[in-house]
Amino acid sequence: MSAEQLAFYFFASLTLISALLVVCMQNLVRSIFLFFVTIFSLAAMFVFALADFIAVTEVVVYVGGVLVLMLFAFMLSNKELLSGLQNIAGGFKFTHLAGLLICGGMLFLLVSAISAADVVNLSWIKNGQAISENDNTIHQIGIHTMTRYLLPFEVVSVFLMMALIGAAHLSRRERRS
Amino acid sequence: MDFLTFSANTLCLLSLIALVFPFSSFLVILQLKKSQGATISIFNISVSLIASLLVFINVWNSTTLQQQVEWFQVGTVSISAGILLNNLSVLMMVLVSAISLLVHIYSISYMKGDENIYKYWAYLGLFCFSMMGLVISDSLLLIYMFWELVGMSSYLLIGFWFTKDAASQAAKKAFIMNRIGDLGFLTGLMIIYSQFGTFDIGRLFNVGGLVDSASIINGFWISESASVPVIWLTIAGLAFFIGAMTKSAQFPLHTWLPDAMQGPTSVSSLIHAATMVAAGVFLLGRVYPLFDSIALNTITVVGVFTAFMAATIALTQNDIKRILAYSTISQLGFMIAAMGIGAYGESIFHLATHAFFKCLLFLAAGSVIHQLHHYKEHHSLEFNHQDIRLMGGLRKQMPIAFITMCIAAAALAGLPFTSGFLSKDAILITSFEWAEGYHGFKKLVPFVLVLTSWLTVFYIGRLIFKVFFGKSNYKGVKDAPWPMTRILLILAFFSLFPLFSVNPLSYDNSWLLQGFVPAGVKPFDIFHLLVPIIVTGISAIIVLISYKLYGGTATKQLPENGLLYRFSNRAWYLDRVYDLLFVRSITALSIISHKFDTLIVDGLVNSLAGLARIISDIIHWFDRHVVDGLVNGIASLASKTGDFARQFQTGKLQHYLITMLTLVVTFFIITYLI
Amino acid sequence: MIPLSHFMIISAALFCIGLFAVLTKRNAIQILIGIEFMINAAILNFVAAGRFDRVAGGGQMFALFAIVLAAAGVAVALAIILNVYKHFRTINPDKIDTLKN
Numbered sequence: 001m002s003a004e005q006l007a008f009y010f011f012a013s014l015t016l017i018s019a020l021l022v023v024c025m026q027n028l029v030r031s032i033f034l035f036f037v038t039i040f041s042l043a044a045m046f047v048f049a050l051a052d053f054i055a056v057t058e059v060v061v062y063v064g065g066v067l068v069l070m071l072f073a074f075m076l077s078n079k080e081l082l083s084g085l086q087n088i089a090g091g092f093k094f095t096h097l098a099g100l101l102i103c104g105g106m107l108f109l110l111v112s113a114i115s116a117a118d119v120v121n122l123s124w125i126k127n128g129q130a131i132s133e134n135d136n137t138i139h140q141i142g143i144h145t146m147t148r149y150l151l152p153f154e155v156v157s158v159f160l161m162m163a164l165i166g167a168a169h170l171s172r173r174e175r176r177s
Numbered sequence: 178m179d180f181l182t183f184s185a186n187t188l189c190l191l192s193l194i195a196l197v198f199p200f201s202s203f204l205v206i207l208q209l210k211k212s213q214g215a216t217i218s219i220f221n222i223s224v225s226l227i228a229s230l231l232v233f234i235n236v237w238n239s240t241t242l243q244q245q246v247e248w249f250q251v252g253t254v255s256i257s258a259g260i261l262l263n264n265l266s267v268l269m270m271v272l273v274s275a276i277s278l279l280v281h282i283y284s285i286s287y288m289k290g291d292e293n294i295y296k297y298w299a300y301l302g303l304f305c306f307s308m309m310g311l312v313i314s315d316s317l318l319l320i321y322m323f324w325e326l327v328g329m330s331s332y333l334l335i336g337f338w339f340t341k342d343a344a345s346q347a348a349k350k351a352f353i354m355n356r357i358g359d360l361g362f363l364t365g366l367m368i369i370y371s372q373f374g375t376f377d378i379g380r381l382f383n384v385g386g387l388v389d390s391a392s393i394i395n396g397f398w399i400s401e402s403a404s405v406p407v408i409w410l411t412i413a414g415l416a417f418f419i420g421a422m423t424k425s426a427q428f429p430l431h432t433w434l435p436d437a438m439q440g441p442t443s444v445s446s447l448i449h450a451a452t453m454v455a456a457g458v459f460l461l462g463r464v465y466p467l468f469d470s471i472a473l474n475t476i477t478v479v480g481v482f483t484a485f486m487a488a489t490i491a492l493t494q495n496d497i498k499r500i501l502a503y504s505t506i507s508q509l510g511f512m513i514a515a516m517g518i519g520a521y522g523e524s525i526f527h528l529a530t531h532a533f534f535k536c537l538l539f540l541a542a543g544s545v546i547h548q549l550h551h552y553k554e555h556h557s558l559e560f561n562h563q564d565i566r567l568m569g570g571l572r573k574q575m576p577i578a579f580i581t582m583c584i585a586a587a588a589l590a591g592l593p594f595t596s597g598f599l600s601k602d603a604i605l606i607t608s609f610e611w612a613e614g615y616h617g618f619k620k621l622v623p624f625v626l627v628l629t630s631w632l633t634v635f636y637i638g639r640l641i642f643k644v645f646f647g648k649s650n651y652k653g654v655k656d657a658p659w660p661m662t663r664i665l666l667i668l669a670f671f672s673l674f675p676l677f678s679v680n681p682l683s684y685d686n687s688w689l690l691q692g693f694v695p696a697g698v699k700p701f702d703i704f705h706l707l708v709p710i711i712v713t714g715i716s717a718i719i720v721l722i723s724y725k726l727y728g729g730t731a732t733k734q735l736p737e738n739g740l741l742y743r744f745s746n747r748a749w750y751l752d753r754v755y756d757l758l759f760v761r762s763i764t765a766l767s768i769i770s771h772k773f774d775t776l777i778v779d780g781l782v783n784s785l786a787g788l789a790r791i792i793s794d795i796i797h798w799f800d801r802h803v804v805d806g807l808v809n810g811i812a813s814l815a816s817k818t819g820d821f822a823r824q825f826q827t828g829k830l831q832h833y834l835i836t837m838l839t840l841v842v843t844f845f846i847i848t849y850l851i
Numbered sequence: 852m853i854p855l856s857h858f859m860i861i862s863a864a865l866f867c868i869g870l871f872a873v874l875t876k877r878n879a880i881q882i883l884i885g886i887e888f889m890i891n892a893a894i895l896n897f898v899a900a901g902r903f904d905r906v907a908g909g910g911q912m913f914a915l916f917a918i919v920l921a922a923a924g925v926a927v928a929l930a931i932i933l934n935v936y937k938h939f940r941t942i943n944p945d946k947i948d949t950l951k952n
Contacts, residue, residue, distance in 0.1 A: 019868045046914075098874070105846055106838075124904075131901075131902050156920065
């Protein structure tokens, strides 16, 4: 097993384990911070797919934006819940069983679909031009953004603005009349 | 005149000055909101006129200037914006600014006392700006933008007296009708862009430009960068023509123009006679090389038909402004028809002469209306001061209005020694020469045009004789004040031949026409002799007839209830037809779909909801009696089952999600396993 | 070089973990985290497949767009959560059962 593979599987297991912990953790603050770990290891896996720029963006957006937002929301919404939620009785619930079964079934379906698809031998993956380690992907992304993907880019920016306006509108203080 | 010769850069700067000054008056006046808007806007439009004249002197018949800057860039596509100065655009610049200046000065006294007068000046400034921009832009995209601005400012001006219901309705109608044309223009733009990849008029339409060098091979229209079936060439031409049709009020999109007479008369004069309606003809002139034979034939037919139809409508109208409006439509039909038969220069020539004499007709009619309105207010009478049946005998009371209007009417009728004679003859003779080479319906074109020009003589004669001859009903009405009448006199001079040609009887020597038609003189054929003589002779007879009919003191009552009379008086019932065809049918459609909605769709939804209610009632009953009974009856294991069944109706999102996913996953696992 | 199918299996696992959180958690914020996991699983697939698309760069570009959209989604979702909290005084989806009536 090469060093690359070793590192990859290390990060992969780190991702999955931390994600599981995030999901199972009863303490909300801890689970939010563990989410942080998941995102970082996920970004590391992006690097293994030679998408360094995406990895950096992922970290910046999630750690810089999403996580902070979540903590804020948590702090704003949990004055009295703070005490109540953190030690919800961890008893086993029916929904847990159902959820577990559904997710297990889903995993089974996805994995069998992946193996049935035999992705490694798809013609466009086998014959397609793969990104090599020496390529300057950031340069490529910059060019693509302004040429081939200009329309999606514009649409995304409009969408983003709509989302921002919507968020601002939703969370504004209600005026007492 | 060396000191008046400028370099190319200075000329472009001058034309920018001519463009920007009216716009600045728009901004400044809207900011100030004061009534001294008149001074500002007259100063600005004068600067614009001087700049235009300087540009005109330098560019006319000598050079074609085009300067552009990069406007914006999208990906690898770069769009430029710039100025294109050639004979057509400098002529239009001078025409627009000169007539605007005259109308501005006229408006000082005409609009005196209106409370929102500053808005009037501001809108006029906006209009002049957009019209100037339209004529000097070198890019179809820019022209399109200014085209929209022209429509917008005309909307504002038509609805200037927006408290009058009719005025706001008319403004709305004009605006909506113009949207149809904009759609056509836009279609043309898109076709041009996809075919040639540029909006640059210079590159597209110059001799040897992109449109010129595109070829048609095997039914395909092939340019440097693209090749499409040749039908698209026709469609592009027709699309631009639809754009021109609405702005220039051609059948069947002309109905907004007569209604637009609800605006102030000075506005009607500026917009709906001289400049804005000319934008359509101007557009045709700009994209002229694009038209193929089908498009040209369509243009000819529409133009000729419009000219004839509008003339017949004008015969029986009684509102002085409506008569003039229909005569405008008719004259525009002449210009469009001239474009269609390839008489490009003659069409522009008629555009220029028509601008002056139609402006004069409107302003003179405006002065009559203005004076009668004051008379009415002064004596607190109640009558329609625009109805020509109620006028009469004003010849002695308003001599200046009478004389100038007679000159303008003579020009409209195409009587000798006027500018209209030159340009109308030019179109008629060219149409005869053109028809020589064809058979079938094309032979009819010149005859219909001649017939239309005789109708023109009759209705304008009727207007003059009814208004100015006969017995006067109003004692003490005087000519309009000097600031208004001096404008009439200036315009009257411009409506005579000297401005356009030294020889009053032959258009061939007109400097204006020679600017557009190559100098190689056409062979002098029989039409040059016959057409003016016959047309003028019969016109003179028609003038006499109409004098007999309307000029006497005891005006003979013509039968006013014949089928033809009603047909003409109601403008061929076109408004009614449109109302029936579009408004009513759409209303009916929406009523039907509303019914459909309430009865069928809502009914379906309601019955579905009812069904769901019944089902859920059943399930509820089942829950209550069977499951609960079971729970009560059997032990704790059974109670768990009951809990399980109930949890599907918890109202909790996650439970619904679980249910849904269970079904989906189960379904796929089963299909996978089988 | 890691084979594509490994990436995809990991992404499938991450997706299922996210799904589990969405189905079972008692706190709207944790549900949101579950949704983020699912989106990130999809992004991982994009990136992994995008490695073989050097010319068009589709995978990476759309991964970028997806990140941006997910962030926007979070902003809106959190605003909604705050409003829900204001209205119901709780963000436990179990207690919000107005759908039942």
